[in-house]
Amino acid sequence: MPNEKDLEVMNESVKTLRTFRVCCEVVVISAHRSPEQMIEYAKSARKRGIEVIIATASGAAHLPGMIAAFTTLPVIAVPLRSSFLDGLDSVLSILQMPIGVPVATVSVNGARNAAILACQMLSLHNENVRHQLDKLKTSLAEQVKQEATNVRSKSPIT
Secondary structure, eight states: OOOGGGHHHHHHHHHHHHHTTOOOOOOOOOTTTSHHHHHHHHHHTTTTTOOOEEEEEOTTOOHHHHHHHTOSSOEEEEEOOOSSGGGHHHHHHHHOOOTTOOOEEOOTTOHHHHHHHHHHHHTTTOHHHHHHHHHHHHHHHHHHHHHHHHHHHHOSOO
16 A cells, blocks of 8 residues: 555455455555565565455556566555546556556455455455355345335335
């Protein structure tokens, strides 16, 4: 994560990962202002037990791609809404990665979906996370069902 201001958005990832009982760490690094620290972080992540990295940035949004350049772990990017182009600049920067340096990308400010995607990756070998994902999907389906019932009950058309 590039700076403290982005913590508010990324707290959604942290909260979601905790709901799934997935350990996580939050680190503030910059591809431009602390490149050595960023490289060391990416290179040492697997040895430290990290299995998926969620990275965020705005504007040129180089952090997710640069982390992906220095690790073989999956990297999920959360493009941040910016004052310039409302985050489209971040999205386009992240999407245009070269062959061999893939970065999965969620929606602008989509930190919660980034955490869910990370959990889906982890669920390939973690039964507890898979079970939590199943519960989430069931809950989402129930919410839609309830919303449909509410709309029908308020609709003048029967």
